[in-house]
Amino acid sequence: MMGLARLAVTTERLNLDALIKCVHDAPISDGSEGTGAVASFLGLVRESNLGRRVVKLKYEAYEPLALRAFERIDNEIVERWPTAQLALHHRIGVLTIGEVSVAIVVAAPHRADAFAASRYAIERVKQIAPIWKREFFKDGDVWIEGATTDPDDAAAREEAFRRACV
């Protein structure tokens, strides 16, 4: 039976346990001592943003390209942390306050790599994944637009790496 996909964009509620199982079940890469640490990150819908009280959020993705983005991030992580195993799921659709919008799990032989690679993953998701957020307030709504980073931009990758390793 095929397990849960390690990388996914989904309308379903995210399940951290399933992601942890996912990296646990992944084959151990060459030269790895096996899993000694699992770091997890959950991104939640915050009730207030930029001074406005948020009622709900809507996430929209260009799904096939978002998966390409996740695959890139996965490859970048293997390049930097060859023994790390990533699972990354992003939810789309309407989410209310406190719901999990993104879940990231990294298993590695040691904690330093697990923490760093999981931080790197969320920084890169924010930079390059084609996923848009619409905030709804009591009296209106707004698309949140920052900037999209060229996925090939080496400086952006370095910035994400720097943030991951501080």
Place this chain on the structure above:
Amino acid sequence: MRVNIRVFARLRDIIGVAELDRDVPTGTTAQRVWDDLVEEFPDISTYTGSISTAVNAEYAKMETVLDDGDEVAFLPPVSGGEFPG
């Protein structure tokens, strides 16, 4: 030749539909398709310079030359991409 245009988020809201088909001459680039779209929907002109593009669901450059039947997507800035600002 004919290309399928995909637009997202606020860009889609302005244009009013998520997908459009347009006939374009051979050799048309993603940039040219965008320029034509701006002519058709002037309200999206504020996105010129900040949008990025994908062709057939792979990251691409605006200079990419399109083929008949290609899907060209225009992507407004994402929420979290604060780099380098």
